[in-house]
Amino acid sequence: MSDATEPTLRTEEMTLNMGPQHPSTHGVLRFVIRADGEVMREAVPDVGYLHRSIEKIAEKVGYHGFMPYTDRVDYVCAMFTNQGWGMACEKLAGIEVPRRGEYCRVISTEFNRIASHLLTVGLMGMDIGAMTPFLHALREREMINDLIEELCGARLTFNYMRIGGVAWDLPPGWREKALAYLDHLDPILAEYNALFSYNKICIQRLANVAPISAAEAINYNLVGPNLRACGVKWDVRKDMPYSAYSDFEFDVPIGRGEWGTLGDSMDRYMMRIYEMKESARILRQALTRMPDGPVLAKVVRNFRPPAGECQVRVESARGDQGWYVVSDGSGYPWRVHVRTGSFAAMGIIQKLSRGLMIADLVVLIASLDVIAPEIDR
Amino acid sequence: MQTWINSLIAAGEFGKNPPRDLVYAAVIFVLSAVVFLGVAFPFAGIVSWVERRVWARIQSRVGPNRVGPNGSLQWLADGAKHVLKEDIIPDEADARLFKLAPYVVVLGFVLPWAVMPFSSALILADLNVGILYFTAITALTVVGVLMAGWASDNKWSLIGGIRSAAQIISYEIPAGMSIFPVVLITGTLSMQGIIRAQEWEPYHWFLFANPFCFVAAIVLYISALAEGNRTPFDLPEAESELVAGFATEYSGMRYLLFFFAEWGNMFIAGALITTLYLGGWQAPRLSSSPVVMNVLQLLSFNVKVLFLVFTSMWVRGTLPRVRIDQMMSLCWKFFVPIAFIDMIGTAVWVAIWPEGNRVAGYVMFALGVAIAMLFMQRVIYYLKRSRMEMYLHPTI
Numbered sequence: 001m002s003d004a005t006e007p008t009l010r011t012e013e014m015t016l017n018m019g020p021q022h023p024s025t026h027g028v029l030r031f032v033i034r035a036d037g038e039v040m041r042e043a044v045p046d047v048g049y050l051h052r053s054i055e056k057i058a059e060k061v062g063y064h065g066f067m068p069y070t071d072r073v074d075y076v077c078a079m080f081t082n083q084g085w086g087m088a089c090e091k092l093a094g095i096e097v098p099r100r101g102e103y104c105r106v107i108s109t110e111f112n113r114i115a116s117h118l119l120t121v122g123l124m125g126m127d128i129g130a131m132t133p134f135l136h137a138l139r140e141r142e143m144i145n146d147l148i149e150e151l152c153g154a155r156l157t158f159n160y161m162r163i164g165g166v167a168w169d170l171p172p173g174w175r176e177k178a179l180a181y182l183d184h185l186d187p188i189l190a191e192y193n194a195l196f197s198y199n200k201i202c203i204q205r206l207a208n209v210a211p212i213s214a215a216e217a218i219n220y221n222l223v224g225p226n227l228r229a230c231g232v233k234w235d236v237r238k239d240m241p242y243s244a245y246s247d248f249e250f251d252v253p254i255g256r257g258e259w260g261t262l263g264d265s266m267d268r269y270m271m272r273i274y275e276m277k278e279s280a281r282i283l284r285q286a287l288t289r290m291p292d293g294p295v296l297a298k299v300v301r302n303f304r305p306p307a308g309e310c311q312v313r314v315e316s317a318r319g320d321q322g323w324y325v326v327s328d329g330s331g332y333p334w335r336v337h338v339r340t341g342s343f344a345a346m347g348i349i350q351k352l353s354r355g356l357m358i359a360d361l362v363v364l365i366a367s368l369d370v371i372a373p374e375i376d377r
Numbered sequence: 378m379q380t381w382i383n384s385l386i387a388a389g390e391f392g393k394n395p396p397r398d399l400v401y402a403a404v405i406f407v408l409s410a411v412v413f414l415g416v417a418f419p420f421a422g423i424v425s426w427v428e429r430r431v432w433a434r435i436q437s438r439v440g441p442n443r444v445g446p447n448g449s450l451q452w453l454a455d456g457a458k459h460v461l462k463e464d465i466i467p468d469e470a471d472a473r474l475f476k477l478a479p480y481v482v483v484l485g486f487v488l489p490w491a492v493m494p495f496s497s498a499l500i501l502a503d504l505n506v507g508i509l510y511f512t513a514i515t516a517l518t519v520v521g522v523l524m525a526g527w528a529s530d531n532k533w534s535l536i537g538g539i540r541s542a543a544q545i546i547s548y549e550i551p552a553g554m555s556i557f558p559v560v561l562i563t564g565t566l567s568m569q570g571i572i573r574a575q576e577w578e579p580y581h582w583f584l585f586a587n588p589f590c591f592v593a594a595i596v597l598y599i600s601a602l603a604e605g606n607r608t609p610f611d612l613p614e615a616e617s618e619l620v621a622g623f624a625t626e627y628s629g630m631r632y633l634l635f636f637f638a639e640w641g642n643m644f645i646a647g648a649l650i651t652t653l654y655l656g657g658w659q660a661p662r663l664s665s666s667p668v669v670m671n672v673l674q675l676l677s678f679n680v681k682v683l684f685l686v687f688t689s690m691w692v693r694g695t696l697p698r699v700r701i702d703q704m705m706s707l708c709w710k711f712f713v714p715i716a717f718i719d720m721i722g723t724a725v726w727v728a729i730w731p732e733g734n735r736v737a738g739y740v741m742f743a744l745g746v747a748i749a750m751l752f753m754q755r756v757i758y759y760l761k762r763s764r765m766e767m768y769l770h771p772t773i
Contacts (some may be wrong), residue, residue: 016532023620038536038701129608129698135436187762194759201609201697358536359618359700 001101013041016358020049024127027372031349035358043353043361045346051376056325058336063089063303064161066336070158073338074374076119079105080316082161084338087242088323089163089313092305101165101295102244106286107178108151108160110279114185115144116317117272120369124269125196127366128205128359133196135187137144140188143181150174164297175287182280182287189276197273206269207260210352217263220348223341224319225271226368229255230263236315250278263291265367271322271371318342318369342374409491409501417487421641422452428690429638435694455633462629467530470626473527479627479634481521486638488514489645494568496658496674498667507568508556508653512549515604515645515702518638519545522613522623525635529626537622540701541606541613547708548603548610554716555597558590558723559583559653562733572657577677580742584654587737589722591745594654596719598685600648603704606639612701648678649686655681702773 014037019030020277028049033040054073058066070085071078083105090097097105122137145155149169152160162166196202212222217230227234235252237245253274255267307329314321319341326335345368382404383393391400426441426449433440441448466472492507494500504510519542526538562565562583563574575582584594603610614622624635651657658674699707726734 014532024618038540125697129611130696131432132436132694135438174392191759191762195695196697197699201699204703205697205700218531357700362618 011036018043024365026123026365026370029370029372029375030367031361033353033358033361038357038359040353040356040358040361043129043349043356045349047343047346047375049376050372052373055336056129058333060332062331062334063241063305064301066333067162067318068157068159071159072373073377074316074318074340074342074371075156076371077109077112077116078156078158079160080314080321081338082158083243084107084314084316084321084323086161086163086165087314088310088325089303089305091310091312092308092325092327093163093299093303095164095297095299097165097243097297098294099244099291100169100293101297104166104170104295105161105291106244106248107170107283108148108158108166110283110286111144111148111178112158113279113317114276115141115148117276118144120272120317120366121192121197121269124206124363124366125202127362128202130196130202130268131197133192134373136188136192136195140185143184147174147181150177150301162296162299163303164299165295167296168259169295170290175290176274178283178287184285185276185280189273193273197270203259203266204361206266206363206367207264209265209360210356210367211261212348212352213263216348220351221344222235222319222348223321223344224315224317225275226268226319226341226345228252228273229268231257234320236313236320240313242312242314245282245285247289248282250282253278265363266301268367268369302331304329316341316376318371319344338377342368342370342372344350345370346375382713392745417490418637419487420644421637422456423449424640424643425455425636426452428685428693430541431687431690432694435691452621459633460630464629465626467626469530471528471530474524474630475626476520478521478525478528479631480667481524482518482638483521483634485515485517485519485521486641486645488517489648493645493648493677494567494572494652494657496671497569498671499675500569503567503569506566507651508560508566508571511568511649512553512556515642516545518604518642521638525627526623528625531626533619533621534623534625535641537613537619537625540619541623543701544606544610544704545604545613547705548600548712551712551716552600552604554713554720555593555600556653557720558593561577561720561723561727562586562590568652568657572652574655575659577656577659577661579656579745582656582737583747585738585741586733587723587726588741589719589726590654591603591658591741592715592724593719594650596716597653598646598650600708600712601650602689602692603708605642605646605689607643607689609696609699611698612704644682646689647682650685651678651681658661 014035016033016035017030018033019052020028023031028045030049032046033043052072053068057069061069067082067085070081073081086105089095118137118141122134122141125131125133125137148160149155151174152158152168154160190372205334212220212226212230214230214232217232222230229254231254233252233254236242238252253271255263255271257263257267259266259270305327307327309324309326311322311324314323321341322337322339324335324337324339325333328334349361349364349368352364356364386395386397386400429451430440442452444450444454457773466475472600479723489511491501492504492511494503521540522541522545526534526536526541529535544702559571563571565571565574571583579585583590585591593749602608608614612622613619614624619625624632636654656677658678660670660673662671730737
């Protein structure tokens with residue numbers, strides 16, 4: 001009785017366990033949330049639920065054999081991890097990829113980037129409670145999956161690239177289908193924006209939520225679209241051109257804070273829409289200017305790069321992906337390390353979560369485009 | 378009804394000299410059970426199927442189409458599935474409250490059917506405080522949801538329950554205030570009395586009686602969406618934030634009962650708005666036969682209600698969910714003041730024109746038609762711009 005009549009009611013913070021099984025944590029993520037009602041004091045990410053020792057596996061299966069495993073590093077955009085591994089091995093051994101092979105790589109990765117971003121914007125809809133945009137986005141993604149299936153026989157874990165190029169050339173008639181899809185994509189994106197992105201509720205939910213300043217983004221090592229949304233113009237494709245990217249004209253969109261603060265969730269979300277349009281532009285150029293020739297360089301089956309180390313960077317859908325490989329001259333890499341965009345993004349969540357509402361945490365995770373397998377490898 | 382039961386008692390159907398009160402109670406219980414089970418539950422089930430089909434069309438999917446013609450018996454299959462499932466009660470839960478909660482929610486959904494004015498004759502009880510009873514009894518839902526949230530001993534459920542309580546209690550105020558303009562005009566709280574004060578022509582509906590009523594109807598519709606936990610106000614369930622909100626720990630039949638109540642509440646909200654603002658069961662007098670007229674009235678009532686139910690499905694398929702603080706500010710900063718202005722405005726209007734203003738009705742009706750046409754034109758514009766062939770696979 002005395003408790004209830006005391007002038008100040010004793011209140012406690014609530015500790016909530018979000019995940020590892022939770023509908024909006026995009027895979028197996030876990031957050032320990034300290035909350036005061038709906039407002040969070042802090043959300044501490046707990047990573048490691050999807051750790052599969054992929055880097056260690058590389059030391060046991062050899063250079064060629066590791067290629068299918070790289071698909072599992074980031075299964076939403078597996079082409080980029082394929083390409084990263086391929087490029088690292090080529091740099092170690094000094095292999096020149098044929099020009100047509102580079103074009104095939106650009107085409108497959110850019111299609112994969114569109115597919116990945118479609119999933120991201122769709123999941124954003126799902127996470128703020130709208131089912132329809134998610135299914136519309138997935139419908140478009142299925143069409144890209146169909147195209148990629150024709151290209152390499154797989155819809156998710158592609159295993160399309162090889163050390164020294166790509167496994168197969170484009171099948172006959174594929175180029176026309178791809179161009180038809182790109183023509184189809186533009187009106188779909190306009191409709192998607194009209195349906196969801198410019199919806200009043202959507203803007204209210206995303207704008208001004210968890211803004212990141214440019215300095216903060218650099219200090220926390222954010223990469224890719226998350227970094228560019230903060231107004232930092234850094235794109236590996238443009239600033240350190242690899243593969244065939246120096247042949248193409250494209251812009252690097254950056255966040256402008258049109259809907260609220262610069263670097264808020266809406267900027268990060270819109271960055272994916274802009275990048276899809278730029279990818280479509282690159283794809284059109286690549287598909288029309290495709291040179292002839294082989295797609296795969298001659299690489300010995302018993303691949304033994306000379307001893308040494310190398311670091312390559314790939315602009316994946318989730319940002320600057322770093323591959324670090326040390327070779328001791330044997331048929332097995334001595335050490336492999338992958339640095340991924342999602343892992344960097346997880347680092348900033350704890351800082352940004354202070355003072356957000358629980359519903360905003362879901363938006364924050366979705367806007368940073370965190371994919372669970374990429375965090376842990 | 379009483380005379381009918383009396384005649385049955387006189388004919389000795391219940392034995393010699395039965396206790397009258399008991400017979401009345403028994404007959405009413407049996408009848409209402411039959412009505413609720415025979416009307417309310419199939420209705421909720423069929424609405425669940427219709428909603429899934431409508432939603433599927435909006436999302437360019439197919440939806441359930443296997444059980445029965447076009448999947449129309451899907452709800453029976455789902456119901457059977459849920460009944461057969463294990464009824465899990467968590468160890469740490471407050472078992473009695475946990476078991477009771479779904480029934481309280483269902484109570485809030487079945488009791489309003491007692492004053493549901495289907496036609497001029499088809500109404501179980503035309504209470505003289507019908508509309509008050511209606512709003513009071515539908516608020517029972519929140520008690521059940523709060524019980525479910527608390528008894529589950531799950532923090533996500535608790536947040537869902539608290540959200541639901543905050544939401545429903547807040548939106549009761551603009552919803553309640555939006556009823557008063559009609560009460561001010563008619564001077565009665567009886568459902569039938571309100572409907573009889575209107576006529577079948579749209580420009581004699583209270584929706585177009587004056588500008589304040591028009592706004593009040595819109596406020597009432599949005600508040601009804603919020604009270605029924607419908608998107609964009611489905612925060613108590615919020616599957617992406619709270620797993621499944623207050624229903625997280627439920628399974629089997631008890632889980633199903635929550636969703637029966639949700640679908641049924643769509644009908645109840647639609648019926649409330651239809652009664653107050655859309656002329657209720659009023660139908661053109663095409664025949665002098667009371668049976669034909671009652672069927673016409675039943676049709677008129679149900680078409681209006683189902684249109685509102687369909688609109689809520691459409692809204693659900695289009696809009697994302699608002700955040701809890703945005704929902705609260707929408708209620709307290711906009712709807713409550715607007716509802717008060719509507720009430721005062723209508724009071725002034727009634728003081729100036731006690732018999733109503735026919736010209737205002739025509740002008741408001743023309744305005745309403747213009748808004749509807751503008752809306753349809755935009756829908757058609759987007760339909761044409763989107764081009765159906767665009768959805769077909771470009772590479773096939």
